[in-house]
Every structure is written in structure tokens, then in C-alpha cells.
Amino acid sequence: MIGIVLWRNLMKKIYFILLIVLSVSLWSDLNFGKGLFNDGLYEEAINEFEKVIAYSPTSDDAKEAIFFIGESYRERDQFIKAESAYNRLLEGFPGLLFRDKVLYYLAQTQFGQHKYNNTAENLKLLIETYPNSNFSKMALSQYLECLYIMNKYDDVIIKGRKIVRNYKDYHNIPDVLLWLAQARLKMQMPVEGKRILHEIITDYPNHISRWKAVEKQIEIMENEEGTRKAAEALATILQGEIPRNYEERLRSILAGYYINLQDSPKAYFELSNLINKFSSSLLLDEYILKYTSVQIKLKKYSDIRNDYTKYKKVFRESNKQNAYFLQLARADFLLKDLDSAKEWLNKISTNDGDILYRKQLLTADIMLASGKYTNASKEYKKLLNNKFASRCELLLTLGNIYFEKFQQYNTAKKYYQWILTEYSADNFQDVAVYKIALCLENLDKDEDAIAELEQIDIQKIENAELKLKITNKLRYLKKFKKRNYETAFNDLLNSLVNNSYKTDTKEFNNNLLNILITDIKDYESAIRILENGTEPESYYKKAVLWIQIAEKYKYESKNNMSNEALKKVDMINSKLDKTNHADWLEEIYIRKQLLQNAELNSELITRIKTFIEKNSNKMAANEFRLQVGKYYISNNEVENAAKYFADLVNSSVIDDTDFYNAKIHLAEYYYSKNDDAKALKYYKIADEYIKLNNPLVYFHFAVVLNEQGQKKKAENKLAFLVNNAERFEQYPKAIQYFTKSLRESGNYESAIKYQLLLPEKDRNDDTYKLIARDHEKLGNNEKAKEALMHIVNKSEEDLSKLAYLQFTTNDLEMAKYTYGELAKNNKVNLKYYEMLGRINFIQENYLESAVNYKKIIDKLGDNYSGYENIKSVAKENVIALYRIENRPKAETLAKKFKNQLTDKDKNEIEVNRGIYYKKIDKRKAESIFTKLLKKKNLTSDVMIKAYFWRGIVRLEKEELDKAEADFSTVANSIDIDMSNQAHLKLGTINFSKENYQKALSHYYKVIENDEDGKLAFDAARNFAYVCKTMKESQKAIAAYQIILERWGDEELEAKTVFDIAFCHFRDKKYSHAIEMFTRAIPLLEDKETQAEAQYWIGESYFGMESYELAVSELLKVGYNYPQFTQWAASAELKAGETYQNSNQFDKAIQIYERVISKYGKYSQWGTEASSRLLILEK
Template identity: 80%
Template sequence: MKKINFILLIVLSVSLWSDFNFGKGLFNDGLYEEAINEFEKVIAYSPTSDDAKEAIFFIGESYRERDQLIKAESAYNRLLEGFPGLLFRDKVLYYLAQTQFEQQKYSNTSENLKQLIDTYPNSNFSKMALSQYLECIFTLNQFDNVIIEGKKIARNYKDYHNIPDVLLWLASARFKMQDRVEGKRILNEIIIDYPDHISRWKAVEKQIEITQNEDGTNEAAEELAAILQEKIPRNFEEKLRYKLANYYIEIKDFPKAYFELSNIINKFSSSLLLDEYILTFTSIQMELLKYTDVKSDYAKYKKVFRESNKLNSYLLQIAKANFLLKDLDSAKEWVNKISTIDEEILYRKQLLNADIIFASGKYSNAVKEYKKLLNNKFASRDRLLMKLGDIYLEKFQQSNTAKKYYQWVLTEYSVNDLQDEALYKIALCLDNLNQFAAAVTELEQIDITNIKEDELKEKVSKKLEYLKKFKKRDHEIAFNKLLSSLLNNSFQTDAAELKDDLLNILITDLKDYESAITILDETGSAEDNYKKAILYIKIAEKFKYESKDNLAHETLIKVDAIASKMDDVVWLEEIHIRKQLLLNSKVNDELIGRMISFVNENANNIAANEFRLYIGKHYASKNENGKAARYFADLVNSSTIDDAEYYSAKIGLAEHYYSKNDDTKALQYYEIADKYIKLDQPLTYFHYAVVLNEKGQKVKAKDKLAFLVNNAERFNEYSQVIKYFTKSLRESEDYASAIKYQLLLPEADRNDDIYKLIASDHEKLGNNEKAKKSLMHIVNKTEDDLTKLAHLQFTTNDLEMAKYTYGELTKKNKSVLKNFEMLGRINFIQENYLESAVNYKKVIDKLADSFSGYKNIREIAKENIIALYRIENRPKAETLAKKFKNHLNEVDKNEIEINRGIYYKKIDKKKAKSIFTKLLKKKNLSSDVMIDAYFWRGIVRLEKEELDKAEEDFSTVANSIDINMSNKAHLKLGTINFSKENFQKALSHYYKVIENDEDGKLAFDAARNFAYVCKTMKEWQKAIAAYQIILERWGDEGLEAKTVFDIAFCHFRDKKYSHAIEMFTRAIPLLEDKEAQAEAQYWIGESLFGMESYEDAVSELLKVGYNYPQFTQWAASAELKAGEAYQNSKEFDKATQIYERVISKYGKYSQWGTEASSRLLILQK
């Protein structure tokens, strides 16, 4: 019989080996589905064999190769969970992480990679994982963790050849944490120390991007062009040259972009990105008007696009080149060659087709095509609307329809480059419709200073001047004036006065110069002839605006004829000056001189007032503002001067006095022009607010500044406004508003000084957390900045980062003892007593015997002595205690004595207890020390199994006002009472901790114990209630696996099955014990069974035997329960199969086989 068994074993082994190798062969041939089937056979034959382990791994690899990542992940997890002692566990962890990484499960990936690196530090898989691990935690925005872990990796793997990749992630994290100096230093380290490593060029690329962000694209392009003179690895040269070409495109240096792309196409003619390079190159050719070259290059490049998905984009470019060459038939042919389902290319094709139809003169058809495209998601709808408006305005002369399209641009696109052009076109439409006042209103909305195109700027200016001077008529005012004149003259017979009123109405309000001249012709007086000459000059000016130069010339001849009959020198001079102003596009010095003489000699003349405006504007244009001010000051508002011009002059005058720091005069003129000072002149608005502030009108100034920064479009001096405004707010101690308005500055415009100010504001408001974050943004941190940052990190309990910053400070300046002191204190708080003692030692050694004057020496000495006791360096602790005994107060000495007792607790419990007891006998003992002494004496008594005595000590502590120590004592009292089987008392103590713990650290321990006691007592609902408190206050991330399991079991026993399933499911990956995992899996199935979800119950129950076959009790019990589920769902055949398998698998006479046999008998009946 033994021989037969041995032979069977050999045959089975050979069969397993054969199936496994056959599966590997299929895997190597890429037949993954077939390979999986073979591997499953291996597992089925012998689930725990070495071949089965490898088979599961290859199943995972097969699924990974097929991009079935969830199944691959499941296979790797099955291997890790089923075989804790797996010899190639590092390999499985690595590939599990790769699968999770591809699914963007960065949290899971980072956890598994950390486990791999920590558990198998020398494995090649760990080394391969270093950079990816940092990438994951970087992607999760855990930048401080990247720094901490990255530094550890750099230290532990300093000889690993890919350490530059790690440094690269460190640098990236530094930049994210706004530590730009350190980030740049690391990049330089990579570039200099690793000249042959591929990451050197990644660092170079990162450095170029930083230059672009900080100094602009021009600087980045220059820097990159210089770098490309070096010898560069081919793959990086290609990438960097293309980046350079795109930089040139961004700054519109198309000749250089053309040169770079030509080189790229020639040098990298086999590149996978060649089609993209050609497309970009072709677009540059179009910018450079090389349309013929685009056409001729098709023969050279067409083969590149034969299999390219960019073919249609290229054909579109060829079609566009033909179109721009006005070869419309060829353009149409190329358009027709484009066949695509790509919606964007299809849109571009249809748009070009519409352009071709338009260029062919078929405007109605073009309109139909453009309208079809309006709602396309790829459309530049604003430009299409402008195009349609232009067709209706220029081709169809339908101004009303055109206006609607331009108005759509205004209403649909509030911030847009086409806004000004749309307003101008609306004005043209209104002009055509004889709605001149409305046209002026539209044009006055345009801020001419913001128009980028000179041509449009000139068109707007000319049209506005023309409409105001010659077209804008105010009929209502004219009527009212006429009515008033008629009433005034109804009882008089003064025809001259009535005539003057009528002339004024015709000239000023109705701009009807011809009718005015007709009236003046009636008398032929010298004065009327003078007035006629002036009116003819205005008519000539109108003809000039309308480009009717012949009519303008003829009109001026009439002026000369009238002037030839005049004798009045003043009139003749005025006529001459006005004619010269019309004939000369620019005012020259000779003409200015004549105007100045005229003004000086005829100061009260109406014309003199107009000439003052010309003179002032002339000097202002030459930045001779002092001279301009003399004429603007005397300028009077009249009907012959446009209101906008008058107030603009007064604003110029105010600005002049502002520049001279004459706030009184500046304010005088700002107030005259108040209603004309608007947000479209943000700098003037700002200056007005400054003057108000300086002249004591603080509230009004603050309101204006707030309105300006909140509502004005960004302008060049915006940061200057913010600086002044926030300075003013700080002076009035309104720090919250200072922060609010300071943060309106875009991040790119905030420098180190600004972040220091913001940090200071936050500090003054007591918001240290935000102050800390502001300081983190400082790029070039001084030693003072780092010191303040470290202090803020400490005060906000960000101890790890505080420790890091103080560490950096000690490197910069070893003479500042405060930094070592703080490192000692932080480590002491964290109970890192060795590090605490090391740093305190540096302070004490440096001070030597001159310590008495050092601030905080008492605290340093006390904590150093305590730290030494905690690291069991009693001799040094006693030496220091003697040295500083005169500087330590009684409380300090008592605290030290507590820690001396803690030291002796390990080596001499009797002495430890004696120390605590002596302390408690002292008079005037501080409450803190007393509580500590009772607690630690309780610990000693508990360890000596003096439970009653320990209970007394802990009870004293539990009743104290120190919540933290009270909770610790209640936790101990719970344990003591549990050991005495006083379960109700134990629960009471644990519940006190859960109720009163402030940070949750002790509450989690209490919850674990509480749940265990409840489980022991079968008080399921109490356990759940305690868990609910934890959940509501702190969440459940801190719960241990066993606690989660116990809570889940309580839910199950309380028949809260859905909650039980959730908690058991969470417990499985947390539990390290495989049998406990098997049990949790079993209870998931039991819970589903309790919910009568029999199909799901079977699925979960069978996982027990599949994943945990070594735990027979749970595997067999699960299969019996699965059979019962089949019975309840009336699937008797399946139930029979399950029971027969239990008998076969576990034996007919095992407890499970006996139960299965009994159930089979029932089924057979």
C-alpha cells in the first residue's frame, strides 16, 4: 500500500510539473487565457504546493498582460493573503503595486511599496520601487511626506544608481512646499553630480520650466537654446528642441520656430512624433505666409501621414494654404478629400468650406453655412457672430440685422478681445440708421487705451470725434431752447436776440451749419461774415472726416474769400489758426506759438478757450506737464468744448499736481472731475483715493480703494495699489482686511516680502496656522524667516516639520543654541528621549559653567535630566541634577524624582514604589506631581500583582481634574476589574475613557477593551453604542484590526447584518492572523445567510475554503453553511454536491462529514 501511495505521489508531482510548465509555455507565447486555465489546474491539484504559488503569480501576470487589472490585483492579493511565508513576496508586492498604480490607486500603491521597501530593503524590487513610491505620495499631495521619506531613501540608498530619480521627486516636493531655494539646489546637485544619468536631463527640463514660470518664456527660450548647444542624449534632444520650438511659437518668434522645426524634422525623421512636428511646422509656414511651400511640401511629407491619425489635420492645412493663395477650386478639392468622424476636424472642414463659399462671392450661401456652425462645441462662436454681422453690414447693408449679431457678442462674451470691435461695429450700424447719439454712447464705452490694434484705435477715435462734432444732435434741448427764446422775445421786438438764439441752437445743438450760414447771409455784416467763415471751416472739417477732400478744399476757398474782405486782426488770426488746425494733421510749434500769442492777447475770447485746450494737450503729449497745467487751469467749460475733453484736461491737471505731491491742488481738480474718474482709468482712480487719504478723508479713500481693487480689470500698477491700500489698512490695525486685499494679488505677483507681511498679519490675528503657511511660500528664506517658521510650526504642533526646520537652522549656524534647545524640547515632547538628551547636551556643553544667565536653563536642565533617566543613563542624570540643583525649583526636583522612580520600575520595583511613596508624603506637593506619583505607583503595584492597592492608586488619579491622567487611570481600572471578572465595573471605566478622551488616542484602546468585554458578556448593543461614540468623534481610522472584528461580531450577534458585513470586510485586510481572516470571511457569509441573500452567502462562504484551506474548522463549517443556503433556496442538487464534497474532503467520520451525512439523509427522504 505504501508503494502504491508513493507511486501516486510521484505521478501527481510529474502531472503538476507538466501542467505548470505547459502553462508557462502558453504564457510566454502570449496565450494568456489558455495559460490561466492550465495554472488553475495546478492550483486545483495541490493548492498549497510551490507550483501552485507560482501558478497564482502567473495568473496575476496573465491578467496584467491582458489589462484586466482588477483580476490581476485580486490574484496577487490571493497569493499574499494565502501564503504569509512566501519566498518571493517582494516580487508579488512589487507587481501588485504596479497593477494598482496603473489603476491610479495611489494610496494602495504607496502602502504596498512602503511595505516592500521597509520589509525587503535590499531587494532589487525595492530599489526599482523607490522613485515610484515617492511619485505616489507626491500625487497624493503629501509633499512633506515626500521630503521625509525621500531624505531617508537618499540616505539609505546613496550608492543606488537611480538615486537621481529620488532627488528629482524631492526637488518637486520642495517646489510644491514653496521652498524654491532648496528645490533649485537639489536640481543643481542632480545636474552637476550625475552628468551621465538620464535624470540630469529631467532636472534640466524642470529647471527650464522654473525659468519660464519665474522669468517668462523669452528667458526660458534663451536658456534652453544655450543648453541645446551641449551634447544631449538623442531622446532628450528631440523633446527639448520641440519645447524650444513651442517657446518660440508662444513669443511669436516664428522665424526661429521655423528654423528649429526644420532641424527637428530632418534630424528625427524616424520619430514617432514626426507627423506632429510636420503639422506644427506647417502652421508656422502659414504664419510666415509661406503658402506655396506648404503646397509643394505635400509631395515630401504625404508618406508620413499614410498611416497617421493626423492625416485629416494635414489635409486641412493644405486646403487652407490653397485658400489663402486664392486658389479656391484647389482648396475645395482638398477639403473634399477630408474624410473623418473626428468632430473637431469636421468642424474645421465645414468652417473652411464656408470661407471658400464666402470668398467665391456667394454670401447668402456662406451665411447659411456659418449659421450651421454657431452651436458647434468647437466653434469660436464670437468670431462667427462677428463674421455674420460683417456680412449683413458690409455686403447686404442690413444694419439692423448686423447690429443683432454684434450685440450677441457683447451679451454672450463679457470678457473678450472682440468686445471693442463689436461696440465699434454697432456704432457703425447706428450711424447708418441715423441714430447718432446712440452711436456716440456705444463708442464712449470703449477704453481706447486698452485697444491693442492701432488701426482699430484710430478708427474708433475718428468716428467718435466725427459723430460728436457733426452728427450728434440734441433735438430735445434745441426745442426747449427755441421755446424759451420765443417766450422771452414774445413781448419784445428784438429780432437780433432771437436770431442769435436761433443760430446758437443750429450750431451747438443741431450741428446744422448750412442753415446757420443761410441766416447769416441775410445781413452781410462784418461780424456775420466772420461767423460764416468759422462755420465754413467746420463744414470743411466735416468733409475731411468723410474723406471728401475736394469739397473740403472748395469750402476753404469760400473761407479765404470771406477773409479777404475782413479788417479785424483778431478775427483774421483766429480764422488762420483754425484753417491751419484743419490742414495740418499734427500741431506744429509755429502754430502753437500763434495760439499762445492769441490767448495771451485775447484771454476772454471764446476761441482763446478752445486754443487753451489745444495748447495744453500739445504740451501734455510732450510730457511738459508744467506748461500744460498753466493752460488747463484757465480752461472754462463751454459749448464749444466737449465735456469729456474739458474734464480730461482737469484730470490731467490733478495728475500733474499729484506728481508734484501738491495734494491740496490735486484734490481740488480731482473733485471737479469726480464723475468722470471711473474704473477705466484705474491709476487716476487710485491717485484720487491716495490724495483723499492723505488729506484726512480716510473713510472715503478706503471705500474708493476697496471698490477699485475689487472691480477694476487687472492693470500694470495693480500691485502698487494693493501695496498702498494694505499698508493703510495695517496702519489702522485692520489686519483681516489687509490679508483679504493682499491675497487679491495673483500668486505670480506675490514676492517674499508680501508673504512676510501676510504672515505677520495672521500672527497679529492669532492665526498661527495660516501665518506658518504664508511663511512656507517664501522662496529665499533668511535665517530670521526660518526661525519664525520653526517657531510657528512648533506652536501649531507641527512637530515633525518644526524639527526639520530647526535642524536646517543648526546646519546654517551652529552658534545659535536656541535651535538645539528647541530640538531638545520637541524630541522630549515626542518622547524621543535619546535625541532630546543629545541636543540638550550640546546646549549645556557649549554653556559650560556660564549657564546661569541663559534663558530657560531651568527647563533645559530639568528635561535633560528626565530624558537621561528615560534612556537609562542614571549616572549622567545624577551628575546633572547635582550641577543644576541650585537652579531647579522644588516642582522640577519632584518631576525628576518621578522619572527616577520610572527608571527604577524596571530594575527595582521595591525602590521605585518607595520613591513614589516618599514623594506622596511631601507637603505642598503640586497636584500634577501628586497625580503622576499615584499613577506610577499604581503601575508598579499592578506589575507586582498587588491589584487592590493598585486599584486604590488608580482610583485617586481617576478622580483628579487632569482629564488625560484620569483617562489613563480609568483604562487601568478597567483592566484590573476585568481580570477580577467585575465586568460591569470594567465597562464603566472603559466607557468613561471613551466619553472623556479629547484626542481619541486612549479612546481607541478603551473601545477595543470595551468591545472585548461586551463580547465576553454577550452585551452586543453596548459594544455597538461605544463604537458609535468613537465613530462620531474621531472616525474609525485609528481602530485596531481586532477591535474592528469584535465590533463586527457584535453587529452580527445583534442581527445588524449589513453593518456586520461592512465591518468584517474592513477587518480582513487589517488582520495579520490568517485564521482570524478566515473567521471574518466566514461571518460575512453567515451575515448574508441571516439576510436570506443565499446566492451571495454561498459565494462568500466558499471563499473561506478557497482562500484559507489550511483552517479546516472554518473552511468545513463554511461549506456546510453553503449547503444549508442551497437547501433554503430550494437548490437541492447543489446542496447534495456540497455535502458529498464535505464527506470526500474531510472524511465521513469527521464532525463535518457526520453532519453532512445527516443532511444528505434528510435530502434523500
């Protein structure tokens, strides 16, 4: 006996020693793992932590080890694995002491994966469960950020205000305010958003969010007032004291503004300061690259070369080194040091596609500069399909090579035409068209060249040099190269026929001269015909022709030949008599002056005007009218121009474009004078020439059509204009005029459509007010509300209208907020308190409702009879008081306003009096409802409510048959909501009576008829439970499908999800069952039900014959929920069966032996395991 005792004591000591050794070993492994973690050896640390978990899966050390595994993966940005580790910890250890910490870091991993919905859910859980935790405080800003990213701006505002209220002393509350401001701005509440930004800047001068708010203010200014204004404001701010870490960011933004504004000197200055002041910045290489780009624009090529010794160390380890080498190569290329440029290019070694493209491009540029045109063109062609290529630039370069170097005009033209098929900027398109015209001119296709140039909208070209080239080329081709051979032939034929009957050679010569000058533009041949003429008229005509030849030479840049031609004019002039031929001499002088002087002076204009007055019927006078009119237009003397344009007649020597432009100027002049009749006359003359490339004129034409009664034609023109014209200066005015016309016609839908064509930057508060009114006219309050939200400076009237629209569109929370702001700013207007009372009443916030109604009652005192809605205020106030159980006050008010309340009002109050007594005296409550139902002329809605609440009272008194009768009455009513509530109660009553089919019928009615899904989810929960009880799985699934299709399943309760999952399992739809059980586990609060759900996941995989997954899921039951023996043991038995089915008999035996050892040989699970072992042994 003594030996046995000694043996037992010895064994206890050995066991105790083993425990100590094991604990020390675990502690040693954990600390070793932590050391590896702290040293950044995360992979090795994970191995050590896994050992700790393997030794003791449920120990505190294991919990810590799992957490550090998650941290190790998170540090390596392996967010999926980190998330899995944190979830493993949360699911496996429900009572975890540092659960707040795990929730926070779980959210960080989800945020890193852009799972913003999951992040928000976990941060919300953290904040609500552990409001005082430091991790909750750290999560506040990020929680709002996730809501903001998901465009849930309403939630940001509502949750943000709550956070500000609950954490007002938290030092990082400015971060929260910043998200509130940004949400306000997104919700088109700029005044409130700017106010919050100002609050951050003013009240938190030392917080980093102050500077984030400043940055946001500058961003708003950029959007509202343009980049230049933003740059000016930011430059002023940067003159003050700014924290160094934020000064760098703001200076970088300012430099970016100057680059965008193409203000290279200021960009150069800012970037230079940035580089010198923040020489240790992580972004230094980026700043230097921008700086060098600006130096190239400023042609400081030598500076770039010299700066290399200063900056080379910055790029030694930088991934931007190749980009810098490229800039150095470009600088040397521009310095014409081609060999040095090549050397820099040879240093570039990269797989970056953009860098490689720019390297190849510069290589081709070097070839071109070296005169290797063929090789250069081959290189440019290779680059055309490069995804980084600016195809238009390459095509232009290729076209220029073939045009200028090879004189292959057809080939050059193909490259220029290729640009037109690309989606490219207008400047490329215009250059390409001009170049195509040059090719056509060189190919002697002058008519085609003119046609190409006429496509170009000269007014839109910003490049003055290109504009002048195109204008001069078009004039030259039209005046000197445009030949009409068909007209010339017909004119010649007519002249020959006419002169066949006459012998007048002078008339024939004159006709021939006209043909040569007007139709063929062969001035030299015309002069030869006149060469032998000695009469004064021949001299006059020759002088005029030589002036035209001189002009032609001038266009062709043949200045010497042009001067020679003018000398001949002088010689001819000397042969004309100054007295007898003064008019001819004056005309010749004027023509010569017009050619020699690019700009007209007042002296010449005076002489031209005098000539016109004396020779008003001459062709020359008509030509000069155009010149004088143009002169006055260029000096903005439109009234003077109008006098000359009015008398201008179209002729063969005046270009059609010039003539119709003159008439357009004339129309515009009368438009400015509000003389619509005259304006319309001239617009119609030039109708064919009024195109969208001159949208302002097109708009004015439409206006005068409308004002002159041609409304339909005007509206068609305006619709075409606003739909197709590119934005022009008076585009907003055109929209305003057009939509006003549409509103006058009652066409509000089109008015909205065209009003919204106005770019956001051009819309103002009046715009949105008009849109809101249009939507209201159409009965679209939701859209009207959205329009009002965009108003920046909302007046009280605007806010009141907005609040009303929010209320009518059931946006009750925002309506409550808006009415709250109105009441705060205007305490006199009782309407705002009335609406706050009404909204809270609808939301069944009876205390808040009573508080707001009390303000009205108190303010009115005994002078309430004149208040418009006193009846509804009194009724709802009394009802609210009953619902908050303030019966004495309710009775007092009911008595006070008895003369204002109708019988219907009093009956509604009586229903709520009954509801009040339901809690304290059910017999009295039932009596109140019964007496009410006996009243004559009781309205149907009050009667239905009385039946329903009497049914509730009877149900609570367990008088099921009577309750069923009341609810049946309500269920048959036309009030869908009350009917659904009654069916829900009838389902519960029949379920309690075990009338399952009837219960299902009632629940199904709710699921079918519910309009917003609120009651349907309750019905679905009960329906699923009944189906589970009856083993009617297919019915439950069918009902669930209805909910899924109509509302989705986000609002389903955890138990309902579980029951539907079980029905899927019973129906052998295992994959659906797994999905639903998996979803149910984190939603379920009851741990035993979680264990059961985990068990059925394993069973589902077993049913699918996915045995490996089945074992894995089944064993999780015992691991995660060991306290629930029934499910843990059943799961292990099922795992053994799974091993048997997959012929892994050894593993099955191990499982069964463990069941016997763990739960006892004579337990129900041990007995089952023993019997299975016997079968296996045979």
C-alpha cells in the first residue's frame, strides 16, 4: 500500500515537472518568435509562433502567437493571410481580452485590400463595443474615410456628428471634422463644408489637419476660380509660418500649378527653392526631374549639363535615374552636341516602356539632326505603334521629312491625312490640314488646297503664327491660283459669237481681258494684250494689273520682283494726265498703299472714303468699301463699318467669304441695337455662311428668329446649337435663353435636359433653383431635392424648400437635420418646430416629437386659434404624450384643444390611450378598444387600428381565439401595412396552435405583399423556422428567393440565415447550405448555434463527398467550440465516418480512439465510437 502511495506521489511530481517544462518551452518559443518579429524576420517568427499553437492550441500564449502571425503577415503586406489570422483569433476565442486590438488590425488588413465595406463594419463594431478603447479612437477617422470612399456621404455626416459629440475632447477630432467637411462638399453643401474647414483652421492651429484643411480650401478655389487664383492664394499662404513637413507638400502643389499655367519662370523659382530647402526629401529626385523639364522649356540647356555634378548622387540609387539621363541627353541634343547626347542614351538601361520609347524617339531625332533622313524616318515608323507614342507628333514629323527633305508630296500628304483620322487635339488637326494644302499646292491641285484650308476654323487657332500662315495662304490661292476654266470657256464662246457679227476688236479685247483677269488669273497675258495700247485706259489697266502681280509676288515672298512690278506702276502713272485722270491715279495710289502698308492709317482711310463718295458706282469703290468696313471693325467702330457694309455688293473681285462676313457684321450691329427686323434681314442674306464655327452669331440669329415670331425655327436652331457647338463665351446665356423659351411653352422636361448641358463650373445658384422648379412642375420631388442640394448660398427660403422636399421624398433624417438648422437660425418660425415634431412622430421618436410640439404650444399660449395646423399639432402632441406615458399632460392637452379636435382626431387619441393602458391595465385597454369599435361613423383606419391593438391585448392575455378573430379582420383590410402586421401575428398564433400550414400561409402573405421589406424579413425568419420544424425545406427556400429578388438579404437576421441554410442542407443543396452557414456564423451571437452551424458545414461537404474539406470543417467544431460537447463529439464521430468513406481507416481508428478517450467509453459518443472500432477490426 505504501509503495502505491509513493508511486502516485512520484507520478504527480513527474507530471508537475513536465507541465513546468512544457510551459517554459512554450514561453521560450513565444519570446523567441517575438524577438525574430522585432528583428523583421517575419517568416522565421511565424514558424516559431506556429509551434506555440501546436503545443497548446487554446492557451493564452497561443492567442498571442496567432496575433503575432497576423502582425507578421501585415508587416509584409500579405493582407489576405493577415486577415485570416485575425479572423482565426476572433472566431476561435470569443472571450479574447484584447479583442479591440485585433478588430482594429483586422480592419487595417481589410483596408489594405480595399475591402472598405468590411473595414467599416469592423471599425463600427470596434467603436460601438469598446467606445473608450484607444484603438476605437484611432479608428474614428478611418471609419468615416471608408464611408466616404463608398460614397455614403449621408452616413459620414450623421455618424461624424455623433463622433464629434461623443469624442469632443479627443485630440484627433480635426481629422473627423475634415471628413465631415469633405462629405458636405460632396453633398453640394459648400457653405457648410467651407465653414467646417474654417473651423479646423481657426480652432486647431497646431494640428496637422489644419494644413489638410488649407490644402482643401486651395483645391476648392482652384475648382471655383481657376488655377491662377489658387496659385496666388497658395503663394500668399506660403509666405507665413508653416510646419516643415507640410510646407514641402504645399510648395510642390504650387510648383505644379505654375507648370500647368505654363508659367515656367515661377515654376523654375519654386522648384529651385524646393530642391534647396528639402534636399533630404524622399521626393527629391521627382522635384529635380520637374525642375529639369522646366529648364528645357526655358532653354537653360547649359545649366542642365552643369547641374549634373550636383544631382548625380541623388539618382545613384533612384528608380528615376534613367529618366534623368534622358533629360540630360535631350539638353545636349538641343545644344547640338549630338555625340554627348548619344552617350547619355547609351547609359539608359531599363524595362520601363515609357523611358524606352523616349530613348528611341531621341535617337531618331539625333539621326534627323545628323541628316540621316531615311534612317530617321524608319525609326519614327517603328515607334508609331508604341503605346507611349504621341502618334500625331510622329506622323507630323514623318510628313515633314517627306515634304521638306524628299519633296515626295503624295507620301507626305498621306502622313498628314493620317493625323486627321486620329483622335487628336485641334492644333494637330489644323497643322495637318494646312500641310495637306501645301502638298496639294505643290501638286498643282489648287482647288483642292483651297477646299482643305476652308475647313479650318481660323477663329479657334491660338497660335498666331499658324493663324497668319493659313490666312495668307488661303487668300493667295483664292486670289491668284483659283481658276475657273469652265466660266472662262463659256465667256470666250459668248464673246466670239457676239463679235462674229461685229468688227469691234476693242470690245472683244475687253472681254478677253476680263476672262484672263477674273476667270484665269493670268495677269501677265492680260498685260501682253495691253502692251501696245497707248490710250490712257490701257495705262490705267496695266497699272492695276502690275499692282496685282506685285501682290502675288509678295505672297510668294519674292520681294525683289514685287518691288520691280511697283516701279513699273510708277512709270505707267507718269504717262497719265493728273487733271483728266485724277480718279484713276487716286485709285492706283490707294491700291499701291494698301499693298505696301500692312496696317491702314487714318490718312489713307480718309482718301479711300473720299474716293468712294466721288465714285460710288465704280467697281473699285465697292472693293474699297470692304476695306474701310474691315478697318472700322478692327478698331471696334462697328457703327461706322455698318455704313459701308450696307452698300457692299457682291462681285467677281470680292471673295464670297468676305462679302457674307460683312453682312454678318451688319446683322450683329442691328442685333446690338435691338433692331431685330433689320438684323434678321442680314442674317438671312448670310444664312448659308452662319455655321457652328461661329456659335455666337448662330445664337443671335436664333434669338431674332424667336423675337420675330418664328419660334419653332428658332427652337430648332437653339437645340442644334447647344447640342453640337463647342463651349463658347455666351453658351450659358444661350442655354438660359433657350430654356426660358421652353419653360414659357410648358416644356419643362426639355428645359431640364438642356439646362443640364451647362457645365457644372458655369452653373450657379439660380441655375439649380430653375432646375428644381422644373422638376417640381413635373412632380419629380426627388430630382428637385437633388437640384436644391447644389445651391451654394442657400437662403432661408431655399433651405425651407429643401427640407420640405426631403420630407416628401421620405428622406426623414436629412429633413430633420435641415429643419433643425432652420429652427436654430430662426426660432420665431414655429413651422420648423412643427415639422420636427411631425418627422419625429412618423419615426415614432415620441419624446422628441413631444418636445418640439411643446415649443409651439408654449409659444402660442392661449392664442392658438389662428395657427394654421393647430389641429394636427394638438392631436399628435397628445398621442406622443400617451406614447411616452405622460398621461396627465396628454389628458390636459386633450381637454384644452377639445374644440379644435374632430371626432376622428379624438378617436385616434383614444386608440393611443388604449395602447398606453395596454402596459398597466390590459382589461381597461381592451375595454377602451371595444367601446371605440362600437361607435358609429368610425373611420376605417381608426377601426383597423382598434381591432389590431385589441388583438395585441388579447394575445398578451393568451385569449388566442379572440385575438385571431381581431387580427383576421385587420388582415382583410385594404391597409397593406396593417394587413401585413396582422398576418404576421396570425402566423405566430397558428404556429403556437401547431397549425403549421395556416402559419406558413400567413407568413407567405407578408413576404408577398410587403412593400419595403421591413416586415418581410420578420416573416421570413418565422417562415424558415416553421419550415424547419415541418421539414418543408423547399418552401423556405422559395420564400427566401422572393426576398432575395425584391430586397436582397442584407437585413436577414442571423437565425433566419441559419434556418434557411438548414433548409438548403435538407434539400441537399449543399453548396448553398455551406454559403449560408458560413455567413451565419459571424452574425450569430449564441456560441452553441455557431458550433451547430460549423457542424453542418462539415456535414454539407460530407454530402458533396468532399471528404478532405469535410474533415477540416468538422474538426473546427471541437477546436473552436470545445465547451459544446454534443456538437464537438458528433463532429469528431462524423470526421471518423468521413475517413472511413475515403478508405483512410488508420485515421478513422485514431479519431474513434480519441472520442473514447476524450468523452468516455460509456458516453453515447464513446459507445458509438466503440461499435465502429469493432466493425473496423473485423
